[in-house]
Amino acid sequence: MQSLVAAVLPILLSFLADTTRAQPQVLCNSTTKCPSEFPCCSEYGYCSTGTFCLGGCNPLWSASISSCSPNPICQDANLTFSNFNRIQDVSLYDGDASAYDWVINTGKILDTNSSGGDMIMTLDETGGTHLSSTRYMHYGKITARMKTGRWGGVVTAFIMMSDVRDEIDWEWPGDAVTEGQTNYFWQGYVPEGTSNGHVETGLTDTYANFHDYTIDWQLKTLTWSIDGKVVRTLNEADTVDKNGVSHFPNTPSRVELSIWPAGIDGMAAGTVQWGGGMIDWNDPDYKAAGHFYAIVRSITMECSDSTERKVGVTAYTYSSNTSSQTPGIKLVNASTLLSAVGNGAETIEGNSYSVRVTMATVVGLVISLLW
Numbered sequence: 001m002q003s004l005v006a007a008v009l010p011i012l013l014s015f016l017a018d019t020t021r022a023q024p025q026v027l028c029n030s031t032t033k034c035p036s037e038f039p040c041c042s043e044y045g046y047c048s049t050g051t052f053c054l055g056g057c058n059p060l061w062s063a064s065i066s067s068c069s070p071n072p073i074c075q076d077a078n079l080t081f082s083n084f085n086r087i088q089d090v091s092l093y094d095g096d097a098s099a100y101d102w103v104i105n106t107g108k109i110l111d112t113n114s115s116g117g118d119m120i121m122t123l124d125e126t127g128g129t130h131l132s133s134t135r136y137m138h139y140g141k142i143t144a145r146m147k148t149g150r151w152g153g154v155v156t157a158f159i160m161m162s163d164v165r166d167e168i169d170w171e172w173p174g175d176a177v178t179e180g181q182t183n184y185f186w187q188g189y190v191p192e193g194t195s196n197g198h199v200e201t202g203l204t205d206t207y208a209n210f211h212d213y214t215i216d217w218q219l220k221t222l223t224w225s226i227d228g229k230v231v232r233t234l235n236e237a238d239t240v241d242k243n244g245v246s247h248f249p250n251t252p253s254r255v256e257l258s259i260w261p262a263g264i265d266g267m268a269a270g271t272v273q274w275g276g277g278m279i280d281w282n283d284p285d286y287k288a289a290g291h292f293y294a295i296v297r298s299i300t301m302e303c304s305d306s307t308e309r310k311v312g313v314t315a316y317t318y319s320s321n322t323s324s325q326t327p328g329i330k331l332v333n334a335s336t337l338l339s340a341v342g343n344g345a346e347t348i349e350g351n352s353y354s355v356r357v358t359m360a361t362v363v364g365l366v367i368s369l370l371w
Contacts, residue, residue, distance in 0.1 A: 028061040039063035043163070054095050054338060055103065055132055055254060058163050059318040068163070070315030070334045071136040071252050072097035074303035081119035081296065084109065087131070095337040097134040105130045107259075112295065121259045122291040123154060125281060128260035132161075133299075136252040136316055138329065141302040143214040144257070147295040148172040148180075150207035151286075153263020153272070153279035156294040158213055159256045164188075166249035168222065170213045173262060174276015177206045180213065182224040182232050186247035191239060200224070200231045210297060217249065219306045252316040252329060255301070259294045307331065 026047040028034045034047035040063075041047055043056035057068035072095075079086075079101050090103040107129025110120040121129040137160070148156040152174045160168040165188035171181045183197045190196060203211065203226060214225040222234040236248040261267075262275025272278060279292075286292055312333040319328045334340070 028058070030061065033061055034063045034067070036063050039067040041067075050338065051091060051093065054093065055090075055134065056163055060164060065318055065320055068318075069095050069338060069340070070317045070332060070336050071163070072134055072336045073309075073313060073315050073331070074135055074137040074140060074301065074305065076303055077101070077135075077299075077301050079299040079301070081111070081117070081298075084111070084119075088134075090132075093134070094339070095335075097336060100134050102131045102133055105132060108291075110293075119296045120293050121156075121257065121296065122293050123149075123259045123261060124286075124291045128258060130256065130258040130260065133255040133301075135301075136162075136254055137217075137301060137303060138252040138316055139217055139219055139306050140304040141214065141216045141300075142255055143212050143298075143300040144170070144255075145210055145212050145297040145299075147208070147210055148177065148206040149259060149292055149294050150175050150177050151279065151283055151292050152276035153261060154292050155258075155260050155262045155275050157256070157258045157260065158215075159258075160215060160217065160249070160253040161256050162249070162251040162253040164251050166251045166253060168215050168217060168249055168253070170215065170224065172206055173274055176276065177208075178203050180206065180226065184222065184234065184249055186239070186249060189247070191247045192241070198224075198232050200226065210295075218304060222249070255299060257296055257299075259292065305331070 026035065026038050028041035028045055028047050034041050038047035038049060040049060040053035041058045041061035042052045043058065045061075046052075047062075053067065053069050055071075059065050059068045062068055086099070086101040087109070088100040088103050090105045093100060093103045106127060108122045109129060109131070110122060112118040112120060121131070123129065142160065144158040146156075146158065149172065154174065156172040158170045160166075165185065167183075167185040167188075169181070169183040169185075171183065172179075173181065179199055179201045180203060181197060181199050184191070212225075212227050214223075214228075216223040216225065220236045222236075223230050224232040234248075236246055239247040241247060261279055262271050263278040267275075280286075283292075309331060313331045315332050315334045315336050317330050317332050317334065319330050
């Protein structure tokens with residue numbers, strides 16, 4: 001579960017320092033929901049208020065299924081980086097996806113030139129960079145035009161991540177610049193069998209050249225492509241286990257972009273090896289630039305909601321149909337602003353559509369990764 005390390009490690013350590021000063025540390029997990037005074041369970045398994053109730057808030061582990069803010073609905077878009085006016089610090093973001101396309105969770109971004117161009121995600125000895133889209137997608141096609149890193153121990157990633165840990169990945173570990181890795185996870189679990197992680201080979205230099213990397217996520221199929229050529233297809237039917245449960249990603253997800261350090265002290269040995277070894281902080285590229293980096297030119301999003309939208313729909317929400325383990329996903333007319341959290345939502349769709357959600361033990365997963 002390499003990409004989970006990327007998101008969790010630097011942000012969780014920073015978060016722990018902040019919450020130590022601000023409030024008692026209250027854990028949330030599959031058996032212990034957040035208390036009403038700290039109702040929102042963050043993606044790292046801690047309870048609080050405020051921005052914890054926005055993107056990444058786990059509705060199944062929060063005080064109630066409606067504690068988290070509704071997820072801003074998908075919109076077709078070609079997102080470029082001529083300037084950073086539509087990127088907001090996560091601590092300042094108020095849930096207004098019409099004002100911002102991205103939040104920066106940690107790290108530093110740069111322009112490739114003073115007049116605006118591509119976005120550079122940086123990594124130095126203080127940590128990497130991690131951005132999340134403000135809007136969610138519940139099926140659709142996402143293409144990232146980007147260049148990766150090329151250094152041992154440094155991982156570049158373009159993934160989809162849901163609030164309950166469904167995940168779809170493109171990743172580029174270490175200095176392997178002629179290949180990319182595809183992966184998927186279901187509610188934080190690594191699906192059993194050999195159909196999970198794949199290595200796609202034969203690419204021209206991913207550091208020197210821009211490539212279009214695509215995730216085409218539909219109700220029954222998932223395909224990964226490079227420059228318009230399909231390199232892998234996963235059918236939902238092939239993810240059903242012996243108990244008849246589908247392990248196919250099926251909950252609204254954000255686009256996440258990152259460059260993160262796999263080759264540092266404290267990482268599990270397997271993660272260091274997978275990432276290409278320990279980072280060489282004396283590498284000439286690092287000495288010259290003062291950081292390692294990956295470059296993103298654009299992100300294209302084409303939405304394919306599995307149920308027809310009606311006029312006025314603004315967000316996705318979770319709701320319990322039969323039990324907390326099997327919530328539905330609804331399209332609703334509701335404010336996604338932080339100021340409106342807990343005020344309820346008007347359901348626009350006459351019939352909600354349900355997805356199978358079993359609450360994975362994210363807290364235990366985070367702890368195991370940090371050990």
